[in-house]
Amino acid sequence: MYDPKRISSRVLVLLSLAGVLGLVGVGIRPIVGGRPSWLPETESTVDVPLYRKAAGRVLAASRELRRSARGAERLGVLIGGSSLIHGVDPTQMDTGAEWRWLSLAPSGAYLIDDCALAQLTLEGSAQPDVLVFLITPSHLAVLPGIHDDTSTFDTDELAFHVRRREWFKAQTDVANLMLIPWNVLYPNRTRISRYLRQMSFEAQQDVFHAMAFSRLAPYEPDPTPWAVDFPYPGAVRMPDGWMEFVYHGLEKSKLFEPSSYPANGQGIRSLADTVRRARGVGTEVILVLMAEGSEVRSRMPREAETRLREAVHREFGDSSPMIVDLRGSVVDDMFLDQLHLSDKGRNIFTRILSDRLRQVLFSRAGSISDHAAQ
Amino acid sequence: MMLVTSLDFYGLEFWLMVGLAILVVGGLTSATARSVALAAVNLGALTLLVHWRIVVIFAGLVAVWLALKLIAHRVARSQILIAGGLATLGLFVLHKAPDRLIALNLPGSRGFVVTLTIVGFSYVALRLVEVARAVADGRQPPSLTATINYLVPFHMLSAGPIQSYDDFASQPGVPRPPSKAESLEAVELIASGLFKKYVIANTLQALFITDYSAGGWYTVLEIQISYVWLYLDFSAYSDVALGAGRLMGVATPVNFRYPYLARNSIDYWERWHITLSQFIRRNVFMPVQVALMRETRGNYALQNASVAFLISFLLCGLWHSIGPRYLLWGALHALGLIVCNLYRAMLLKKIGRKGINLYLKNRWIHVASVILTFEFTALALAAATYPFDRLPWWTDYPG
Numbered sequence: 001m002y003d004p005k006r007i008s009s010r011v012l013v014l015l016s017l018a019g020v021l022g023l024v025g026v027g028i029r030p031i032v033g034g035r036p037s038w039l040p041e042t043e044s045t046v047d048v049p050l051y052r053k054a055a056g057r058v059l060a061a062s063r064e065l066r067r068s069a070r071g072a073e074r075l076g077v078l079i080g081g082s083s084l085i086h087g088v089d090p091t092q093m094d095t096g097a098e099w100r101w102l103s104l105a106p107s108g109a110y111l112i113d114d115c116a117l118a119q120l121t122l123e124g125s126a127q128p129d130v131l132v133f134l135i136t137p138s139h140l141a142v143l144p145g146i147h148d149d150t151s152t153f154d155t156d157e158l159a160f161h162v163r164r165r166e167w168f169k170a171q172t173d174v175a176n177l178m179l180i181p182w183n184v185l186y187p188n189r190t191r192i193s194r195y196l197r198q199m200s201f202e203a204q205q206d207v208f209h210a211m212a213f214s215r216l217a218p219y220e221p222d223p224t225p226w227a228v229d230f231p232y233p234g235a236v237r238m239p240d241g242w243m244e245f246v247y248h249g250l251e252k253s254k255l256f257e258p259s260s261y262p263a264n265g266q267g268i269r270s271l272a273d274t275v276r277r278a279r280g281v282g283t284e285v286i287l288v289l290m291a292e293g294s295e296v297r298s299r300m301p302r303e304a305e306t307r308l309r310e311a312v313h314r315e316f317g318d319s320s321p322m323i324v325d326l327r328g329s330v331v332d333d334m335f336l337d338q339l340h341l342s343d344k345g346r347n348i349f350t351r352i353l354s355d356r357l358r359q360v361l362f363s364r365a366g367s368i369s370d371h372a373a374q
Numbered sequence: 375m376m377l378v379t380s381l382d383f384y385g386l387e388f389w390l391m392v393g394l395a396i397l398v399v400g401g402l403t404s405a406t407a408r409s410v411a412l413a414a415v416n417l418g419a420l421t422l423l424v425h426w427r428i429v430v431i432f433a434g435l436v437a438v439w440l441a442l443k444l445i446a447h448r449v450a451r452s453q454i455l456i457a458g459g460l461a462t463l464g465l466f467v468l469h470k471a472p473d474r475l476i477a478l479n480l481p482g483s484r485g486f487v488v489t490l491t492i493v494g495f496s497y498v499a500l501r502l503v504e505v506a507r508a509v510a511d512g513r514q515p516p517s518l519t520a521t522i523n524y525l526v527p528f529h530m531l532s533a534g535p536i537q538s539y540d541d542f543a544s545q546p547g548v549p550r551p552p553s554k555a556e557s558l559e560a561v562e563l564i565a566s567g568l569f570k571k572y573v574i575a576n577t578l579q580a581l582f583i584t585d586y587s588a589g590g591w592y593t594v595l596e597i598q599i600s601y602v603w604l605y606l607d608f609s610a611y612s613d614v615a616l617g618a619g620r621l622m623g624v625a626t627p628v629n630f631r632y633p634y635l636a637r638n639s640i641d642y643w644e645r646w647h648i649t650l651s652q653f654i655r656r657n658v659f660m661p662v663q664v665a666l667m668r669e670t671r672g673n674y675a676l677q678n679a680s681v682a683f684l685i686s687f688l689l690c691g692l693w694h695s696i697g698p699r700y701l702l703w704g705a706l707h708a709l710g711l712i713v714c715n716l717y718r719a720m721l722l723k724k725i726g727r728k729g730i731n732l733y734l735k736n737r738w739i740h741v742a743s744v745i746l747t748f749e750f751t752a753l754a755l756a757a758a759t760y761p762f763d764r765l766p767w768w769t770d771y772p773g
Contacts, residue, residue, distance in 0.1 A: 200580035218584035
């Protein structure tokens with residue numbers, strides 16, 4: 001009925017192959033020392049599809065502005081994490097008829113991501129007049145393992161998915177058990193893979209630049225670059241247990257620990273570099289501290305904000321980018337989950353942000369140093 | 375709308391199932407036990423993807439098996455064939471145009487559409503036609519496990535190949551175990567497929583494919599690159615399926631044979647997606663041509679072949695995608711085949727068989743023909759994939 005000899009040649013071949021691959025892999029590890037030296041320390045966590053989407057948005061907006069009388073129109077770019085998608089409707093921004101607002105949001109909460117997208121906007125043919133970073137102080141945190149493989153086995157996540165009857169995710173959680181040896185042996189494999197994708201994304205821009213095209217030419221223009229759809233229309237609050245899961249993630253990332261906010265982290269260095277590059281092409285930068293629920297605000301260590309203000313002042317002194325603090329501007333009821341606003345909250349925050357930016361933009365030169373000194 | 379979820383060789387599941395099939399199915403010495411074990415592996419692989427909906431798929435497979443039995447026993451044969459044909463066509467249309475079903479917002483419609491995508495219903499539909507036709511022509515109906523193994527072979531779900539039923543039925547119940555050299559060849563096929571896809575095709579895509587966003591003169595270059603990329607990507611899937619099939623002891627047909635060396639459209643379709651063109655020849659072209667020849671009492675052979683080409687490739691276009699783009703693609707390929715056929719007949723008449731042999735041996739004509747065929751095929755593909763709706767004159771056109 002069953003004859004093991006029938007499979008011997010195949011098993012032998014496959015085992016030999018696995019052996020060779022294993023030996024090559026084990027051999028590579030001591031050579032690269034766990035983390036290859038060519039991997040930069042400031043890589044973004046934004047994955048290439050999102051970059052391409054953002055590039056398409058910048059490209060379409062640039063083309064539209066180029067077609068219109070650009071001299072009369074001003075371009076503002078909003079950059080931030082997922083809270084930006086929930087928090088601001090760029091089409092409702094009321095900062096004067098001449099202003100158009102473009103929103104770019106990576107799916108992370110990491111200042112290096114925001115800066116990477118900001119660099120992209122500076123590649124467009126229509127240079128923005130102002131870049132607005134909608135961040136929270138937590139964007140500056142040095143997140144342990146943010147680039148490590150996310151496919152780790154976590155019993156809490158498994159329990160959460162089982163409770164919510166998300167069987168597919170639960171199945172993935174269990175399957176991740178098998179990845180543990182790989183994660184131990186190759187802790188940088190996701191990081192390397194992401195970096196290679198990012199390199200190919202940048203290489204594509206170089207290829208087109210070398211062929212005398214715009215760097216953004218390879219990307220599909222977004223047909224509706226100015227609009228951002230609200231992810232959960234009509235939702236008032238996330239389901240029970242959601243916040244518990246969110247806090248679990250935040251605690252795991254050590255976001256509530258003061259030690260996660262060093263005085264001169266990679267995030268602040270990226271920000272400083274971006275501000276200099278933006279100013280080099282005549283684009284001003286404004287930092288807005290995004291609305292957050294009261295519980296998150298209370299749990300966030302004071303060091304997070306202090307480090308941000310200190311770092312900005314240290315890097316730029318009197319010409320620091322303005323910091324507009326809107327963290328407590330929206331009541332808790334308007335949040336889906338303390339971090340992300342509901343669509344009603346989004347309308348309110350968009351109005352608040354518009355009002356503040358309008359004030360700032362009308363008296364920009366004078367107010368920059370005032371706010372930085374606060 | 376992206377609904378693609380398949381047992382791709384990118385996923386760990388695929389390789390686990392291949393390993394399981396080698397270990398369990400490969401060692402069995404009884405044909406029945408082997409067929410049952412393989413069916414379990416195929417259903418198991420699908421279960422990993424569709425979860426509880428495997429019950430629906432299994433019920434569908436049982437229904438097909440029963441229908442084939444009834445056809446073989448000539449019980450309500452015409453009615454079953456008509457009803458089965460309509461049901462297959464209906465599911466195929468839902469699979470190819472899922473937005474309309476989803477827009478109805480019926481309970482479970484999205485899951486249903488996803489399930490059709492996961493099982494690769496385009497390919498399943500063709501296999502259904504094959505097996506129904508074979509059984510209606512008098513071949514033995516398959517057992518339940520053979521029905522499962524023929525219709526939903528997990529390693530051929532993503533992108534074929536489309537095995538003919540006769541090829542499937544003629545394979546030995548317990549195939550000879552592969553030698554070490556054959557196993558190595560199978561591994562080499564898998565490795566070359568993975569290299570083609572993840573190194574060459576992905577690099578080409580990352581650096582040079584812009585979905586025609588770049589515009590200008592680059593469009594001409596991109597038409598060529600897109601065609602090369604499609605070959606690398608698509609044939610890579612076939613290589614992996616072929617290699618995995620050989621390791622598992624499951625007959626898996628060859629699907630590509632250097633299509634870029636084709637010297638004309640007829641030659642091209644003997645090299646590109648071979649199992650699809652063979653399916654078309656068996657199930658559309660030949661029946662249509664035979665019917666037309668009967669109708670015209672053996673006259674007008676060239677005209678009849680031209681009509682058969684046109685019908686076959688318009689249907690082939692619609693199989694790829696329901697809409698005007700692939701209809702145009704099919705029409706262009708039909709045109710290529712018709713012109714090629716007429717040209718061959720003209721040459722035969724003008725320079726005779728000896729002259730044709732000399733013509734075929736001419737190196738310069740050969741090179742020019744290969745280039746012409748390449749360009750024609752690349753342009754036909756661009757006609758189906760170019761984003762015409764982005765052109766200003768397209769969107770501004772009234773109506």
